[in-house]
Amino acid sequence: MDLFALRNKIIGFLYRNLAKKIFFAIDPETIHDQTLLLGSFLGNNPLTRALTSLFFNYQNPTLRQKILGIDFKNPVGLAAGFDKNGIITRIIPNVGFGFMEIGSITAEPYAGNDTTKLTRLIKSRSLVVNYGLKNKGAEEISKRLKRENFKIPAGISIAKTNSPKTADVRAGIADYAKGCEKFIDIGNYFTINISCPNSFGGEPFTDSAKLDKLLA
Template sequence: MQFTRDIFATSYQNVLKPLLFTQDAERVHNNFTRFGKFLGEFGPTRSLTSVLLAYRNPVLIKIIDGVTYPNPIGLSAGFDYNGQLTQILPAVGFGFTTVGTVTLEPYEGNVPPRLDRFPRSKALLVNKGFKSLGAHAVIKKLTGLEFSIPVGISIGSTNKHFSTLKAQIEDITTTFRLFERSKVKHSYYELNISCPNTSIGQPFTDPKNLSRLLRAVVRLRIKKPVYLKMPIDLQKKHILELLDAADRSSISGVIFGNLTKDKENPAVDLRDRVLWKERKGNLSGKPTWERSNALIKLTKKHYGKRFTIIGTGGVFSGEDAKEKLRLGADLVQLITGMVYQGPQLIGEINSYLAEN
C-alpha cells in the first residue's frame, strides 16, 4: 500500500536508520537476516509484510530466458548469502533473489570488520571474502522449500589457494554439479568471477582463463540460464574481451556489475577516500552507479540482444531502476539502496515503474 510504504519510508529515515547506523553493520545485517527468516516462516507474518510493503501489478511481469519474473527488481548476491530469506523476500516485493555467493567449501569470512557504511558516498564497504556455509549446507537449507519468485544461485570459487587453474575450475564446476543434482527449485545461476575482496584474486578476469572456465561450465549441459557477474573497474577494451569470451560460450547473459575497488573513483566523497585507503574492502552503492550504467550501455551497443543484461549498482529509486532498464538492462538488482532507503524501496520502485 502506498500509504503504509510512505509511513515506513519516513520512520526508516527519521528513526530506524539513525539508530541502526550507530550499530556495527555486520551485526545489524545478521539481526535483520534472523528477523527476516522468522517473518518468512509464518503465513500471517508474510501476508502482513506483503500488505505493508509490496506493490504488485501484472504490467511488471517479465519472461526472460524462459523464467517468469513478477517484477524486474531483484535482491543482488551477497545479502542472503546462505539462503535464509527466500520465503520473506517475495512479501517485501522483490521479483527475484540471488542466494550466495556460495562456494564449495565453507569459509568463515575475512578478518572483521567485514562490513561498514560510508554514508557521505551512499556506499557500503564490503570485506566479506565469500563468507559461506559451503554448498552442501546451503543446499540442505534450500531443499524442500517452495519459491514464489525466481531464486538464483551465485557460485564462486572457494576462497583458498589452488595449485592450478584446473583445480580451481573443478572447485567451481563441482558446486554447479551439486546444485544440478540437488532438489533445490532454483531458476538460474550467477557465475561470480569478480569478487574483489578474496585472497584468490580474480583469475577469471583474464579472458583466456575465463574461456577455460566457461568451456568447463558449458560441458555441464546446464539447462537453466547462467549469468556472468562482471567486474566494473576494468578498461573498456578488457571488458569487451571478456564479453567476447562469454559470447563464444552459450552463457545467457551478464550482470554489471560487482563492487568497485578503484580508490580514485570520483564518485567517492574525498573524506571517504582518505578513510578507505586505511581500510580493507570495496564499495557498493552510488560509487558503482556510473560504471555499471556505462557497461550496460556498452554491452547493449556491441551485442544487441545476444546477452540478457542484469543491471546492478547504485539503484536508490524508481528513476534509478528505470535508467538501468532504459540503457538496456532486462532486470535490475540492488542491495545498498535498500539499506539506505528502507525495505519499502522495492514497492516504491515497482510502483514507479508501473506508472512510468
C-alpha cells in the same frame, strides 16, 4: 494519491527517520546478521508473511516479464551478498522483490576474512565490503534449500572457494563445478561470480581466456 503511494510514503518516512537511525547506531555486520534472523522468523509463519506483504509488497501485471522461460513478477531483484546462506527465501517475495539471488555460495564453507568485514563510509553513502565470500558452503546450503518451494525465481550465485587450494586455474574450475553440481535441481538460474576482490588469488577468471575455460 492512491493507497500504495501513501503507504510507501509512510514507510519511507519511518525508514529514514527511525529505522535507519537505529541501524546506523549498530555495527553493520551485526545489523546485517540481525536483519537476516528477523527475515527468517517472519518468513516461517503465514501471518507474519501476510503482514510483511501488507507493508511492502506490490503486484501489477504490467511489471511481469518472461525471460529465457522464467516468469518474473517484476524486474527488481535482491542482489547476491545479502542472503549468503539462503535463510530468508520465504520472506523475500513478500517484501516485494521480483526475484532473488542467493549467495555467493562456494563449494567449501568459509568463515569470512579476519579483518573488519563491513565499514560504513557515511559521507559517500557507501560501504566497504570485506566479507571475502563468507558462507556455509554448497553442501550444507543445498541440503536445506532442496526442501524449499521458491515463490519467485531464485538465482544461485556460485563463487570460487576463498582458499590458496583453489588458486590454480584447474583447481579453481573444479571448485566452481563442485559448487554448481550441488544446486543442479535448485532454483532457476546460476550466476557465476568471477569478481570477488577480497578473496585469495584475486580475480583470475576476469581474464577472457580463463573465463572461456571455466564456462566450457
